Amino acid sequence: MGNIIEISGLHFSYPADEGAEASEVLKGIDLTIKEGEFVAVLGHNGSGKSTLAKHINAILLPTEGKVVVNGIDTADEEHIFELRQCAGMVFQNPDNQIVSSVVEEDVAFALENLGVPYDEMRQRVDDALKAVNMYDYRLHSPSQLSGGQKQRIAIAGIIAMQPKCIILDEPTAMLDPQGRKEVMATIRKMNREQGITIVLITHYMDEAAQCDRVVVMDKGTVALDDTPRKVFAQVERVMEIGLDVPQVTELAWELRKAGFDISQGIITEEECVEAVRRLFSDKQLIRKEV
Amino acid sequence: MLKDVTIGQYFPGNSLIHRLDPRFKIIITMIYILMLFTGSSVACLAVGAAYTMIAVFLSHIPLKMFWKSVKPLLPFLFITALLNILLVDGGDVYFKWKFIKITSEGVNISIFMIIRIVLLIMGSSLLTYTTSPITLTDAIERLLSPLRLLKFPVHELAMMMSIALRFVPTLIEETDKIMSAQKARGAEIDSGSFMTRAKNMISILVPLFISSFRRADELATAMECRCYNGGEGRTRLRQLKASARDVIALIITLLFYAAAIAVSIVFNRLMK
Numbered sequence A: 001m002g003n004i005i006e007i008s009g010l011h012f013s014y015p016a017d018e019g020a021e022a023s024e025v026l027k028g029i030d031l032t033i034k035e036g037e038f039v040a041v042l043g044h045n046g047s048g049k050s051t052l053a054k055h056i057n058a059i060l061l062p063t064e065g066k067v068v069v070n071g072i073d074t075a076d077e078e079h080i081f082e083l084r085q086c087a088g089m090v091f092q093n094p095d096n097q098i099v100s101s102v103v104e105e106d107v108a109f110a111l112e113n114l115g116v117p118y119d120e121m122r123q124r125v126d127d128a129l130k131a132v133n134m135y136d137y138r139l140h141s142p143s144q145l146s147g148g149q150k151q152r153i154a155i156a157g158i159i160a161m162q163p164k165c166i167i168l169d170e171p172t173a174m175l176d177p178q179g180r181k182e183v184m185a186t187i188r189k190m191n192r193e194q195g196i197t198i199v200l201i202t203h204y205m206d207e208a209a210q211c212d213r214v215v216v217m218d219k220g221t222v223a224l225d226d227t228p229r230k231v232f233a234q235v236e237r238v239m240e241i242g243l244d245v246p247q248v249t250e251l252a253w254e255l256r257k258a259g260f261d262i263s264q265g266i267i268t269e270e271e272c273v274e275a276v277r278r279l280f281s282d283k284q285l286i287r288k289e290v
Numbered sequence B: 001m002l003k004d005v006t007i008g009q010y011f012p013g014n015s016l017i018h019r020l021d022p023r024f025k026i027i028i029t030m031i032y033i034l035m036l037f038t039g040s041s042v043a044c045l046a047v048g049a050a051y052t053m054i055a056v057f058l059s060h061i062p063l064k065m066f067w068k069s070v071k072p073l074l075p076f077l078f079i080t081a082l083l084n085i086l087l088v089d090g091g092d093v094y095f096k097w098k099f100i101k102i103t104s105e106g107v108n109i110s111i112f113m114i115i116r117i118v119l120l121i122m123g124s125s126l127l128t129y130t131t132s133p134i135t136l137t138d139a140i141e142r143l144l145s146p147l148r149l150l151k152f153p154v155h156e157l158a159m160m161m162s163i164a165l166r167f168v169p170t171l172i173e174e175t176d177k178i179m180s181a182q183k184a185r186g187a188e189i190d191s192g193s194f195m196t197r198a199k200n201m202i203s204i205l206v207p208l209f210i211s212s213f214r215r216a217d218e219l220a221t222a223m224e225c226r227c228y229n230g231g232e233g234r235t236r237l238r239q240l241k242a243s244a245r246d247v248i249a250l251i252i253t254l255l256f257y258a259a260a261i262a263v264s265i266v267f268n269r270l271m272k
Helices: A047-056 A077-086 A105-112 A118-131 A145-157 A175-195 A228-231 A233-242 A247-257 A269-283 A282-287 B022-038 B042-058 B065-088 B106-131 B133-149 B155-183 B194-225 B242-269
Strands: A003-013 A024-034 A038-043 A063-071 A089-092 A167-170 A199-201 A213-218 A223-224 B093-097 B098-104
Touching: A003 A047, A003 A199, A024 A047, A024 A199, A024 A223, A024 A282, A038 A047, A047 A063, A047 A089, A047 A167, A047 A199, A077 A089, A077 A105, A089 A145, A089 B194, A105 A118, A105 A145, A105 A167, A105 B194, A118 A145, A118 A282, A145 A167, A145 A175, A145 B022, A167 B098, A175 A199, A213 A228, A223 A228, A228 A233, A247 A269, A269 B106, B022 B042, B022 B133, B022 B242, B042 B106, B042 B242, B065 B098, B093 B106, B106 B133, B133 B155, B155 B194
Parallel strands: A038 A199, A038 A213, A089 A167, A167 A199
Antiparallel strands: A003 A024, A003 A063, A213 A223, B093 B098
16 A cells, blocks of 8 residues: 655754744654554654644644655645645644534534535534444533543544544543543544554553554654564663553563563563463473472 | 533523524514614503513423523612603602602603513523524524625634633633632632732633633644634535524514504504
């Protein structure tokens, strides 16, 4: 499959105040994302991950370099709405991205802006609400919903545009564990069933472990870029950047350090349970412990 | 405590009045107000009162609710009535002491005024009780849309109103949170003299303002991400369709208006 996002030599600095020196937030980023991929972007606060996300749908434009999404250069102002329809964005705070006081009208907001005729709009809104499992709430007011539900409404508002790619900027950061689970399940479903490319910016390692690919940002550059298994295998490097690894990975790593024979690429709970069970069934280990 | 604040005072329902097209409801309310203010005879007001009672009955909204909206205006009504009684001169003199003089004309006019204002409040409350604020905004946008030709920013105004309505519950919740946070730090919000309480309000308003600006900024970005580009070429999910019912309601209102005028002409002749 083709590349949906192509970022080359991207530099970005926020315009400096008078007299002050502009600090560069992104320092030369090269990144390509294939259609249908599920990519997590990790990074410390201030690593530039949100800034990078805002370049993908032309909320910010590069100071230097080029961002091409689905064949459209983000600097091309004529195609900006086409671009934003193709690459939707979901933000951290669900309250600050819901425009209307009625759920279904909020989902329709983008379609109203694009001038979609009524019958088609009705159909797309209903489909989007069903896709995120919120159809029964279509006439509710967003203020009656939980955080996870509101975030799913925000996702429905993006899906209704029928984008090829969704960028989510820490969508679960303000949610409780239940809400996080709902939102992650919704995102995975979109990726699997509709083939939508997902760029998930997060600081939860267990969420990143569920993706196809992990990009780790550090001080405005891409530090690591590989499958979650390979990225988290480099426990020391990841920690040096100031990030954690998933808890199970850390456990396996500590066990290895203590001299146990346990494989390095563990990222799911099941794998960890299996590996620890194998350790216990190893007679030598038990004798050693006794 | 702030959760009790209701804005717009909308009572969801499915009565005949609820189901009327909001644009027609606004126009009908305007005709109704005109009706109350054209005729100056008791007969005319009687027609108005009959009309109001029928509408209230059809709306299934308890009379108690209308009393609630009239109650806060009682002092105002009282003062108006008192001034009318004291200042209007004419007809039979009921009572006279030094410069105070109460005449039949004064009493009549003050009773007339009270009834007129009460009917006015009831009629306009009926509009907000049976129409949700968001529908009302929508209807106002459509009724004002001809003004676009004069470069009046109708869409922008309606968008601002609907966003404001959308954020009322969010900001109330936030105010509650900030109040709790400040109380936890020892701020005394509910006690002290008027001046100290007013000063203490600053500790709530400043964080509230800062966060509102942040919200506004984020909302603007989110709207841009969803291709918001002003009112040009927008389509709507909410369709307003006028039906025969709306036209009939309008005709009935106009008939009442005509009746009110006719009755007051006849009444005036009889009085002579």
